[in-house]
Amino acid sequence: MSPNELSSYLIISAILFSLGLFTVLTRRNAISVLMGVELILNSANINYVAFSHFSSGNADGQIYAIFVIMLAAAEAAVGLAIVLAIFQLFHTIDVEAAETLKE
Amino acid sequence: MDNPIQTDFIRWIVFLPLLGAIVNGLLGAKIQKSFGKGAIALLACAPVVIAFGLSLYAFFVLKGLEAEKRFLIDNLYSWIQLGSLKVDMAFLIDPLSAVMILVVTGIGGLIHIYATGYMHDDKAFWRFFAYLNLFTAAMLTLVLGDSLLVLFVGWEGVGLCSYALIGFWYTDHANARAGNKAFIVNRVGDFGFVLGMFLLFWTLDAQGHGSLTFREMVKWAPTIKDSMLWGWPVVTLVTLFLFVGATGKSAQIPLFVWLPDAMAGPTPVSELIHAATMVTAGVYMTARMNVFFSMAPATLHVIAVIGVATALVAANSATCLSASVLEATLRRFFI
Numbered sequence: 001m002s003p004n005e006l007s008s009y010l011i012i013s014a015i016l017f018s019l020g021l022f023t024v025l026t027r028r029n030a031i032s033v034l035m036g037v038e039l040i041l042n043s044a045n046i047n048y049v050a051f052s053h054f055s056s057g058n059a060d061g062q063i064y065a066i067f068v069i070m071l072a073a074a075e076a077a078v079g080l081a082i083v084l085a086i087f088q089l090f091h092t093i094d095v096e097a098a099e100t101l102k103e
Numbered sequence: 104m105d106n107p108i109q110t111d112f113i114r115w116i117v118f119l120p121l122l123g124a125i126v127n128g129l130l131g132a133k134i135q136k137s138f139g140k141g142a143i144a145l146l147a148c149a150p151v152v153i154a155f156g157l158s159l160y161a162f163f164v165l166k167g168l169e170a171e172k173r174f175l176i177d178n179l180y181s182w183i184q185l186g187s188l189k190v191d192m193a194f195l196i197d198p199l200s201a202v203m204i205l206v207v208t209g210i211g212g213l214i215h216i217y218a219t220g221y222m223h224d225d226k227a228f229w230r231f232f233a234y235l236n237l238f239t240a241a242m243l244t245l246v247l248g249d250s251l252l253v254l255f256v257g258w259e260g261v262g263l264c265s266y267a268l269i270g271f272w273y274t275d276h277a278n279a280r281a282g283n284k285a286f287i288v289n290r291v292g293d294f295g296f297v298l299g300m301f302l303l304f305w306t307l308d309a310q311g312h313g314s315l316t317f318r319e320m321v322k323w324a325p326t327i328k329d330s331m332l333w334g335w336p337v338v339t340l341v342t343l344f345l346f347v348g349a350t351g352k353s354a355q356i357p358l359f360v361w362l363p364d365a366m367a368g369p370t371p372v373s374e375l376i377h378a379a380t381m382v383t384a385g386v387y388m389t390a391r392m393n394v395f396f397s398m399a400p401a402t403l404h405v406i407a408v409i410g411v412a413t414a415l416v417a418a419n420s421a422t423c424l425s426a427s428v429l430e431a432t433l434r435r436f437f438i
Contacts, residue, residue, distance in 0.1 A: 059186065
């Protein structure tokens, strides 16, 4: 593990991705699920920047990362709006409580 | 001037309050339950007081140097390196920032100690001090930043903490709304700041000296004196954009609307953010970019007019904002 190796960045990114996925799968709180999604998106960002830095050395990966950050902001805005709507309807943000579509 | 002294202790002025914020933020609830509120207070106040000691030390180190060589720099790592854009995560102490960190850590430390008594009966004691420490760390990043971009990190950090602290008693709807208002109004100002930063870098880069580091920018400022954009001198545009950012943070017309509502937060917060430190951030940035502002007389006129207008409005509305706004305004006149 050193800052000059591609693998160290990939390991960090893999750890972040796993933590994010774990959060999304195990949490029932809608806000926590959104936070897990953010972790997953950011692990993808690290991959973008690391691969671009170690392969071509140009700015492509970093520009993609900025696009992803922007998308993540939009996703959070839409996600939080949905969470608010769910809260007003069910008076809880437990994702498993919103099951009226089942019927 | 070209060989600033590399020192390693400056980073701790920022890191100690940040560490306090992390410990209090992540473990605060448990610490408060098992060790009581005294432990939280100690964890919150000690880093700021030690940071004040370090600031004093830095001040006297600086005083011992010759007047032209008064630069201490702490370069942590290379943050962004992309084409001609090169930004280091670095902290700089020169006479201007030395005075400011003494204010932030000195007054900030006193307010921390005062707040331990003021907030004593609050259930979310730990949360309050986590925010307060985070605010101090962000403010110190703002003041110590070696480049415009590092300053901007602190700039956004204080905005976030101000939002969190104004809306600290969030169960009351009015407080939450006041926090929201402060945050959104500040966003408008930040947009101007970012535009000014982009334009400045772009123009400097066209002259072959692209940089966001203060010392480099000061050095190459004369090269963009005659640059024009859409028939305007670039320096005037840049300083006007930066001033829009400053109006947001320092609560000048037209972006002052958030300040009266901001008194919804706990009193120590009003003291720390809205009187002692955050509103001076805009003034500090203006002083930092002094070279560019002095090259743009048109902007200076705008600043003078807006400053006077804000002072009049503030005096009329006679809320507690007048003191801080007047202070900020008057200081700007002396630049």
